[in-house]
Amino acid sequence: MKPHLPEEERNPQLPARAQPPLQRRASHHHRQFEVMGAHPDGNGTAFTVWAPNARNVGVIGSFNQWNCQPLHRLDDGSGRWGGFIAGARPGQCYKYRIQDMHGHWMDKADPYAFRMEHPPGTASQIWDLSHEWGDQEWMRTRWQRQAHDQPMSIYEVHLGSWQREEDGRFLNYRDIAQRLATHCQNLGFTHVELMPIAEHPFYGSWGYQLTGYFAPTSRYGTPQDLMVFVDTLHQRGIGVILDWVPSHFPSDPHALARFDGTALYEHEDPRLGFHPEWNSLIFNYGRYEVRDFLISNALFWLEKYHFDGLRVDAVASMLYLDYGRRHGEWIPNAHGGNQNHDAVRFLQDLNTTVYAQFPDVHMIAEESTAWPAVSRPVHHGGLGFGMKWNMGWMNDTLRYVSRPHIFRHWHGDDIRFSAVYAFDENFILPLSHDEVVYGKGSLLGRQPGDEWQRFAGLRNLFGLMWGHPGKKLLFMGGEFGQLAEWHHEGTLHWHLWARPYHAGIARWVSDLNAAYRRLPALHVHDFDGQGFSWLPCERHEPTVLTFLRRAGPADAQVVVICNLTPEPRHALKVAMPAPGTWHEVLNSDAAVYGGSGVGNLGRVQATPHGLGGWPASAVVTVPPLGTVILCNETIQTIAPNQGEAHARQ
Missing domain, CATH: 2.60.40.10 (Immunoglobulins)
Structure with missing residues (x-):
């Protein structure tokens, strides 16, 4: 593992916590x-x-x-x-x-x-972008709300299929804003991330094939309607991140392709300028006019629409000249390698410029390879992003939870390996739209077993995710266990909320977000290894994960225990960081969530009998396919019905 860097060295673009940022105009x-x-x-x-x-x-x-x-x-x-x-x-x-x-x-x-x-x-x-904003309080305090030691739980949304009118028509940005803000407040999400909303001719591209880089899609209203959308969420205490696509663009004849009859924005040679996987064109990052176009576009959305960050799509496809190509379909760089040096320079310039003007926003990379230092400062050789999606965690975790329970015993590395590199980058844990399309099934559908086990498994997945270091991202529909995978032509299956198991998933997500926000141990050191430690058990349990989350010395510590099989674990002796009473603040098996009610009567007692080098230990009951979160301080009740979980013998 890499040495842990101080906050200002990990991302010097972040503002000092003591004073608000001073925005500087770029050249x-x-x-x-x-x-x-x-x-x-x-x-x-x-x-x-x-x-x-x-x-x-x-x-x-x-x-x-x-x-x-x-x-x-x-x-x-x-x-x-x-x-x-x-x-x-x-x-x-x-x-x-x-x-x-x-x-x-x-x-x-x-x-x-x-x-x-x-x-x-x-x-x-032709359009006038004037708008009278009402989010001054949010913008004034954004530097505090978005610091890396603050909780960040993101709800990813596709606006056209979240909700619609009863006759199938799209909602206006303004109408969506009111409904979405209420939904996120009720469930405790801190941010919304919008899949691309710049104008795109083909709705089925989900917005990833842009033709109007500076124009929000008119499907949902005017530019001012979008401003009201962001304004409304800000006034309700919710940040808004925009999915942004500088990696490729479509070849539609009315748009950027061969704009003046020549390859102006793209490369002339298709081995550099054509993307075979997406049948789209690749920007020529070596041309300063193209870099200015894209960097100006990033600043435009942050300035004119008050977005709180950009999630940069498909960064890996930008970094590698041979991405998605067979032998002979690409041209090596001057040193014979596959790294796109022009794209690296562009990304470094992009992040340096954005953070110089807006030090309180987030620049987030969707990058799926082991390219080093993606979320490290440019002056340390990094790409300069503030955060990066943890695609390794996502792939390993979803592969593991899709396995039949009986086979999980032999695949512990899948579920534990993420801790090895969890602090190499500033990670977001993403369960995004890409994981619930193209025949992959829904998150609920991936869970093995009968109906009860599938719902318990989904609650367990979320419990592990919210306990694991890293900020959180969940695609719409996951918060109530949608049965079918997502399709852009419909809407979420909101009628499922009337079913107890689905309502239980929503309550669990809401309570996880409440605990995540309320307990500093679960978010302060999301990017720092000093906030995480594995805790050993007396007997080796490859399907039980036990770990510690901690913040400052004056803050409560949190122990997270996940049982990844349907058999309850009674009298499991677990190492603890300190003796005393540990309160069961959350239990995914509580009846209010649709569970069977196996638990610890609200608390466990840790004794000064050391285990595995730790000073104390406790005997814990871990429910089937359940997550238990213990805290060593009495805190305001997070879930009023937690008392329903009891030790069933």
């Missing part, structure tokens, strides 16, 4: 949205577009009956074209008409448009 080239695109004033609209290899460029729109009005090439050598068109007003549609060097004319949407036509329309719209 103008990282704020292209201020000059590029369409900017209306009282008399008309100024248009600016980058098309360095075009022969002619003009604007067509509803304000000129779609007759082309020419733009002029700016004389600053930038390759930009610009002009002012009187009478062009906010809300009106337009496109750029571009003649390439061979004389061919193309109609292109504006890469910097603030709004796009509702699909299947592809035109851009």
